Amino acid sequence: MDAEEFRRRGKEMIDYVAEYLENVEQRPVYPDLEPGYLRSLIPSEAPLEPESYEDIMKDMERVIMPGITHWHSPYFFAYFPAASSYPAMLADMLSTAIGCIGFSWAASPACTELETVMLDWLGKMLQLPESFIAGTDGQGGGVIQGTASEATLMSLLAARCKAVRRVQTYTSDKSEVEIFSQLVAYTSEQAHSSVERAALIGGVMIRKVPTDSNYAVRGDSLKKMVEEDKAAGLIPFYVCATLGTTPSCAFDQITELGPICNGENMWMHIDAAYAGSAFICPEFRPLLNGIEGHSTVGLNGFWYLKIFFCLSTPVNRVKKRTDIIGAFKMDPLYLKHENQESGLVTDYRHWQIPLGRRFRSLKLWFVFRMYGLQGLQAHIRKGSNELNQNLLKKITNSREIHLVPCQLSGRFVLRFVICARTTESRHIQQAWQHITQLTFELLQEPNH
Amino acid sequence: MDAEEFRRRGKEMIDYVAEYLENVEQRPVYPDLEPGYLRSLIPSEAPLEPESYEDIMKDMERVIMPGITHWHSPYFFAYFPAASSYPAMLADMLSTAIGCIGFSWAASPACTELETVMLDWLGKMLQLPESFIAGTDGQGGGVIQGTASEATLMSLLAARCKAVRRVQTYTSDKSEVEIFSQLVAYTSEQAHSSVERAALIGGVMIRKVPTDSNYAVRGDSLKKMVEEDKAAGLIPFYVCATLGTTPSCAFDQITELGPICNGENMWMHIDAAYAGSAFICPEFRPLLNGIEGHSTVGLNGFWYLKIFFCLSTPVNRVKKRTDIIGAFKMDPLYLKHENQESGLVTDYRHWQIPLGRRFRSLKLWFVFRMYGLQGLQAHIRKGSNELNQNLLKKITNSREIHLVPCQLSGRFVLRFVICARTTESRHIQQAWQHITQLTFELLQEPNH
Numbered sequence: 001m002d003a004e005e006f007r008r009r010g011k012e013m014i015d016y017v018a019e020y021l022e023n024v025e026q027r028p029v030y031p032d033l034e035p036g037y038l039r040s041l042i043p044s045e046a047p048l049e050p051e052s053y054e055d056i057m058k059d060m061e062r063v064i065m066p067g068i069t070h071w072h073s074p075y076f077f078a079y080f081p082a083a084s085s086y087p088a089m090l091a092d093m094l095s096t097a098i099g100c101i102g103f104s105w106a107a108s109p110a111c112t113e114l115e116t117v118m119l120d121w122l123g124k125m126l127q128l129p130e131s132f133i134a135g136t137d138g139q140g141g142g143v144i145q146g147t148a149s150e151a152t153l154m155s156l157l158a159a160r161c162k163a164v165r166r167v168q169t170y171t172s173d174k175s176e177v178e179i180f181s182q183l184v185a186y187t188s189e190q191a192h193s194s195v196e197r198a199a200l201i202g203g204v205m206i207r208k209v210p211t212d213s214n215y216a217v218r219g220d221s222l223k224k225m226v227e228e229d230k231a232a233g234l235i236p237f238y239v240c241a242t243l244g245t246t247p248s249c250a251f252d253q254i255t256e257l258g259p260i261c262n263g264e265n266m267w268m269h270i271d272a273a274y275a276g277s278a279f280i281c282p283e284f285r286p287l288l289n290g291i292e293g294h295s296t297v298g299l300n301g302f303w304y305l306k307i308f309f310c311l312s313t314p315v316n317r318v319k320k321r322t323d324i325i326g327a328f329k330m331d332p333l334y335l336k337h338e339n340q341e342s343g344l345v346t347d348y349r350h351w352q353i354p355l356g357r358r359f360r361s362l363k364l365w366f367v368f369r370m371y372g373l374q375g376l377q378a379h380i381r382k383g384s385n386e387l388n389q390n391l392l393k394k395i396t397n398s399r400e401i402h403l404v405p406c407q408l409s410g411r412f413v414l415r416f417v418i419c420a421r422t423t424e425s426r427h428i429q430q431a432w433q434h435i436t437q438l439t440f441e442l443l444q445e446p447n448h
Numbered sequence: 449m450d451a452e453e454f455r456r457r458g459k460e461m462i463d464y465v466a467e468y469l470e471n472v473e474q475r476p477v478y479p480d481l482e483p484g485y486l487r488s489l490i491p492s493e494a495p496l497e498p499e500s501y502e503d504i505m506k507d508m509e510r511v512i513m514p515g516i517t518h519w520h521s522p523y524f525f526a527y528f529p530a531a532s533s534y535p536a537m538l539a540d541m542l543s544t545a546i547g548c549i550g551f552s553w554a555a556s557p558a559c560t561e562l563e564t565v566m567l568d569w570l571g572k573m574l575q576l577p578e579s580f581i582a583g584t585d586g587q588g589g590g591v592i593q594g595t596a597s598e599a600t601l602m603s604l605l606a607a608r609c610k611a612v613r614r615v616q617t618y619t620s621d622k623s624e625v626e627i628f629s630q631l632v633a634y635t636s637e638q639a640h641s642s643v644e645r646a647a648l649i650g651g652v653m654i655r656k657v658p659t660d661s662n663y664a665v666r667g668d669s670l671k672k673m674v675e676e677d678k679a680a681g682l683i684p685f686y687v688c689a690t691l692g693t694t695p696s697c698a699f700d701q702i703t704e705l706g707p708i709c710n711g712e713n714m715w716m717h718i719d720a721a722y723a724g725s726a727f728i729c730p731e732f733r734p735l736l737n738g739i740e741g742h743s744t745v746g747l748n749g750f751w752y753l754k755i756f757f758c759l760s761t762p763v764n765r766v767k768k769r770t771d772i773i774g775a776f777k778m779d780p781l782y783l784k785h786e787n788q789e790s791g792l793v794t795d796y797r798h799w800q801i802p803l804g805r806r807f808r809s810l811k812l813w814f815v816f817r818m819y820g821l822q823g824l825q826a827h828i829r830k831g832s833n834e835l836n837q838n839l840l841k842k843i844t845n846s847r848e849i850h851l852v853p854c855q856l857s858g859r860f861v862l863r864f865v866i867c868a869r870t871t872e873s874r875h876i877q878q879a880w881q882h883i884t885q886l887t888f889e890l891l892q893e894p895n896h
Contacts, residue, residue, distance in 0.1 A: 014458030067558025110515030181625035354595035
């Protein structure tokens with residue numbers, strides 16, 4: 001395939017992609033087939049001679065599409081949002097074409113520098129404390145990890161390294177692995193499975209902290225476990241708190257956990273993969289209060305802020321970059337470049353598990369600019385004050401129930417109070433059905 | 449941006465990408481700028497309101513391109529080939545549009561099943577032993593890892609887990625971490641830095657085996673180290689051999705190393721990231737002899753087989769899938785599906801560090817089919833028998849030097865022998881210059 005054919009096929013592919021996404025609603029969201037369906041549909045060996053492009057594209061509908069679980073179907077409610085956006089897709093095409101591998105600054109300066117600045121933009125959108133921002137001479141900063149699991153693993157490994165160094169300052173005769181055997185990490189019993197897996201990979205113990213009736217970890221429960229473990233001769237070193245747990249989107253009480261971590265020299269990592277993007281709205285930002293005391297925050301762009309995906313942008317953000325870089329720094333001669341000791345450059349390979357990395361910050365750049373902060377906030381809110389006002393008008397005009405609005409943190413809120421002595425459960429259910437029905441009608445109107 | 453605008457912008461982007469790749473030779477291959485150049489060229493915060501697409505694309509040339517190290521420039525000879533191809537780029541667009549996260553079979557059956565079959569295709573192209581092929585009821589099989597570093601890390605972690613279980617069968621009082629402290633891994637002093645890093649992450653010792661004059665690890669050297677370590681009470685458990693080292697493309701003698709690994713119960717991983725793709729040519733395949741005895745092979749599609757990139761397809765291939773799955777299997781309720789205990793499906797999340805994964809096998813499918821095995825082989829050989837014949841004809845017609853051809857393993861080879869008693873070093877140098885010059889002229893001719 002030469003450049004001319006690529007121009008033609010590429011444009012066909014753009015149409016195919018647009019058509020797929022516009023009509024994905026028509027396809028069955030979950031495939032109806034038996035395991036092993038695909039093998040019998042294609043040859044058992046690669047062809048010796050080239051096949052035609054038309055044949056391959058025909059097989060997309062014959063072989064591939066029947067086996068797809070359509071994550072972008074409006075009927076897809078499983079797992080988590082793996083959302084996508086047109087600007088992100090365009091940026092992805094660019095990133096593929098440039099095809100640089102940004103493991104060091106010299107391997108493509110723009111790839112590294114855009115990432116640093118984009119994560120500063122994101123940090124400011126989230127109103128993070130100054131210490132988490134790279135700036136021109138900051139000690140903090142962020143890195144785009146491949147997945148949320150890697151963000152958690154990397155923070156645990158950095159914490160393990162820091163703990164070993166600390167313990168060795170007062171017991172210099174202990175080997176690294178001896179210290180490993182005493183280290184203990186903590187996370188919620190509601191935490192994502194990748195946290196436990198990170199501890200398995202890192203070869204350290206992990207304990208699951210019980211939650212309260214809101215499925216949140218509280219300071220008391222953590223404190224109790226830490227005391228027990230210290231009494232048993234163990235060394236608590238790491239806490240992974242969750243803001244938005246996978247089962248129920250519960251929020252651990254980080255304002256209570258933070259002081260305990262600081263007092264015990266434990267690294268605090270916040271897994272905000274599920275709910276973190278929502279903190280760009282001021283009304284949700286208080287859920288992130290307490291972050292000041294912590295070492296890293298893992299944020300995952302693609303769960304909630306749906307425009308991010310393919311994006312797949314889990315972020316590790318640290319307050320002190322040397323903490324994370326120090327864990328696994330390696331400088332073979334073939335990766336050295338003249339600027340690396342200048343202190344001016346970031347070599348992101350020290351911040352992550354893999355060596356190689358794509359030019360992923362291009363997607364952040366396209367998405368941030370094409371939507372603007374207000375556009376991104378509107379996407380998370382999914383409904384304007386105006387929409388709520390119109391709903392109230394509809395409810396009032398229908399004259400079946402009566403309620404009044406209020407204003408909370410700048411939002412127009414419909415206020416529902418059980419007032420009458422005679423109100424029973426069935427009245428409330430009828431009222432809810434009525435509100436739901438009117439909302440549905442409102443959303444069907446052409447301007448929505 | 450709606451679907452209509454995406455169709456328009458997407459087609460413009462296809463033209464931009466084609467234009468970039470066709471003319472990348474004109475751009476300076478390595479940027480001339482100071483660290484920190486980018487920050488002053490863009491605002492310090494994300495825009496509040498959306499910007500226009502035109503402005504963003506204008507900034508590609510103003511902000512990004514001056515800071516790119518052009519990996520696809522014909523003047524790029526650093527690091528390794530991060531090659532690309534038009535079919536792979538088209539497949540990548542599809543993968544982005546479908547946007548499924550294939551961590552389990554149910555999360556998108558086609559994503560998992562195509563990967564299994566494509567890695568069987570690749571296994572057959574490489575003439576791997578049957579035990580490495582998944583087939584319909586095989587115990588072996590392959591997985592596409594995100595990067596070569598992850599392929600190595602995953603094999604080391606699986607080996608660590610297997611070693612612990614083995615040791616615990618005869619010393620059940622030892623804790624996992626106690627055993628870690630006795631484990632020792634081996635690799636060449638010439639091995640890639642990611643091998644040492646994998647050991648650091650896994651918390652195990654690693655020793656570097658000295659190489660012979662060809663920079664290859666030999667059986668004797670490994671044997672000696674293993675004996676010493678056993679005498680010191682350590683447990684040798686893992687060897688990472690390299691086929692194609694980063695500095696000089698040296699090949700460890702795996703036929704010698706294999707029996708030692710088998711005798712000592714050590715896991716043998718082969719890092720063939722640099723040279724592995726070349727084994728699809730029968731004339732290079734003997735370098736892979738000895739693979740039968742080993743546990744995993746790491747292959748990296750994108751180094752040599754250049755059409756693979758963005759592809760970025762490092763592969764871990766195992767003989768016994770339970771060895772690798774067993775290391776970190778986790779089954780939280782939200783990832784369970786009805787077919788998972790049937791034994792018929794593969795859930796690739798157990799084979800890798802991250803949970804999430806893209807639909808990467810689409811790129812293999814497009815590339816294998818659009819080029820065919822012969823096309824891929826021709827790409828690696830980079831020169832046909834015909835070309836060599838034409839070169840010899842040119843040399844003969846020029847009448848400055850004289851040589852004759854021979855046939856080796858089906859290849860037309862130009863044979864150069866020092867025959868005359870009077871030949872001196874300067875004659876050989878002149879001859880080489882002459883051959884080089886004629887080769888250069890030949891490659892400039894329009895049909896090349």
